[in-house]
Amino acid sequence: MVKKQLIHLWNLKNRSRDYIPAKKFLSYTQQEVEKINKGHFNYPIYNWMLIIDEYILTFSNCYMSYNQDNSKLSKQDLVLKIMIGALAGHLNAVKSLTLAGFDIQAKILARMISEHVDLIISMKFNPDLCEEFHAAANDGTENTFWNKKVSKRKLRAGIKTAVELQHPDLIDAWKDINTYVTTEEEILGKTVHPSYIASALVNFSGPSLGGGGLGFFGLIGPWSSNTLQFINCRIFEMLLLCKDNITRSVLDNFDVKSPVPKSDIVDTVDYISLVSFCFLWIGPHIRDLNFEFEDETIEN
Numbered sequence: 001m002v003k004k005q006l007i008h009l010w011n012l013k014n015r016s017r018d019y020i021p022a023k024k025f026l027s028y029t030q031q032e033v034e035k036i037n038k039g040h041f042n043y044p045i046y047n048w049m050l051i052i053d054e055y056i057l058t059f060s061n062c063y064m065s066y067n068q069d070n071s072k073l074s075k076q077d078l079v080l081k082i083m084i085g086a087l088a089g090h091l092n093a094v095k096s097l098t099l100a101g102f103d104i105q106a107k108i109l110a111r112m113i114s115e116h117v118d119l120i121i122s123m124k125f126n127p128d129l130c131e132e133f134h135a136a137a138n139d140g141t142e143n144t145f146w147n148k149k150v151s152k153r154k155l156r157a158g159i160k161t162a163v164e165l166q167h168p169d170l171i172d173a174w175k176d177i178n179t180y181v182t183t184e185e186e187i188l189g190k191t192v193h194p195s196y197i198a199s200a201l202v203n204f205s206g207p208s209l210g211g212g213g214l215g216f217f218g219l220i221g222p223w224s225s226n227t228l229q230f231i232n233c234r235i236f237e238m239l240l241l242c243k244d245n246i247t248r249s250v251l252d253n254f255d256v257k258s259p260v261p262k263s264d265i266v267d268t269v270d271y272i273s274l275v276s277f278c279f280l281w282i283g284p285h286i287r288d289l290n291f292e293f294e295d296e297t298i299e300n
Contacts, residue, residue, distance in 0.1 A: 029217055030100075030217060030218070033101065033217045033218055033219060034100065034101075034218075036219065037099070037100070037101050037218070037219065037220040044222070044225040045098065045220070045222070045224050045225050045228065048224075048225055048228035048229060048232065048279075049095065049098070049099075049228065051228075051232055051275060051276065051279045052091055052094065052095050052228060052231070052232075053095070054272055054275060055087075055088075055091050055235055055272065055276075056088050056091045056092050056095070058268055058269065058272045059084050059085070059087050059088035059091070060085075060088045061259075061260045061264075061265075061268060062084050062246065062250050062265070062268075062269070063081060063084050063085035063088060064255075064258055064259060064260065065250050065254055065255060065258040065260050065262075065265060066081045066249075066250060066253050066254070066255060067253045067254070067255045068255055068257075072253070073253055075130060075131060075134045076123065076127060076130045076249075077249050077252070077253050078134070079123065079130050079133055079134055080120065080123070080245075080246065080249050081249070081253075083116060083119065083120050084120075084246065086116060087113065087116060087117075087235075090109050090112060090113050090116070091113070091231070093109055094106045094109050094110065094113070094227070094228075094231065097109070098220075098224045098227065098228065099220075100218045100220075101217075101218030101219045101220035101221070102218045103220075103221055103223055103224045103227060104191055104192070104198065104201050104202045105202075106224065106227050107188050107191050107192050107227050108192045110188060110227050110230055110231050111185070111188045111189075111192050113231055113234060113235075114181070114185065114188075114230075114231075114234050115146075115150050115151060117234045117235065117237065117238045118150060118153070118155040118156065118159065119133070119150055119155065120238055120242060121155075121159050121237070121238055121241050121242055122155045122158055122159055122162075124241065124242050124245045125158070125159070125162035125166065126158065126162070129149070132145060132149070133145060153182070153185065156178065159174075159241075160174070160175075160178070163241065167241065170240065170241070173240070174237070174240075174241075177233060177236070177237050180233060181230070181233060181234065181237070184226070184230045184233075187226075188230070202216055203216060229283050232276065232279050232280060232283070233280060233283075235276060236273075236276040236277060236279075236280045239269070239272065239273040239276055240273070240277075243269055243270075243273050246269060247265060247266055247269050250265050251265060251266075
């Protein structure tokens with residue numbers, strides 16, 4: 001259907017007397033694709049989107065609750081504040097891309113989020129890493145720092161050692177999470193690089209839903225569930241190991257003008273940690289569920 005409409009519009013566009021500006025042409029086509037997406041917005045994707053929304057709200061609240069005068073923050077707190085704000089922004093972008101059907105582009109951000117999570121966890125166990133990260137931002141060597149210290153799972157071995165020493169009760173759970181994350185990152189690696197397979201997936205994302213191609217216009221695919229599930233697992237790992245560190249940092253640097261009451265910070269982070277675990281646990285069965293958050297108490 002979309003392909004026929006696209007051909008029809010293209011024919012009209014090439015007739016000088018009926019010229020259609022590119023902006024109007026593309027806007028109409030994308031609107032038609034989004035109508036189709038709504039019909040294929042199944043519960044696995046919908047359910048994962050619920051937890052993504054919760055993360056966006058929680059991290060946005062944490063960021064806005066920090067003292068807005070960055071000069072009053074320590075380097076560790078300033079970096080954590082910036083990273084939490086970045087997570088909120090990246091997650092919001094993932095949501096928009098997924099809803100529009102651009103799964104490959106969402107996967108690129110998912111990989112970036114994964115590296116952000118590695119850095120946030122590592123900075124808790126190794127404050128010197130935070131100093132290096134902050135220094136790299138000041139002298140313009142951020143890219144060198146990231147390639148040397150963070151990218152391609154370089155921090156994962158250090159995280160494993162730190163968990164074994166400081167949280168031995170969590171090491172088995174962490175190993176299970178890491179096994180899943182490593183497997184999924186291999187898939188992400190094949191889809192986010194400028195390779196043939198990545199380009200092919202962008203072009204032909206539509207046929208899985210009978211859309212006839214046009215993936216570059218964003219036809220939603222069921223594999224978006226895997227993207228969102230991977231992100232949830234990474235955020236859960238961060239909360240499992242850094243929840244108290246994040247809460248302490250926000251409370252120690254709380255802005256009295258924050259739109260979020262100080263007393264709500266701990267409850268909010270505790271709540272999202274519990275919900276994150278629930279989604280991790282029910283992940284394999286999420287396609288069979290149909291639910292919404294109607295009561296935001298931790299008990300429910």
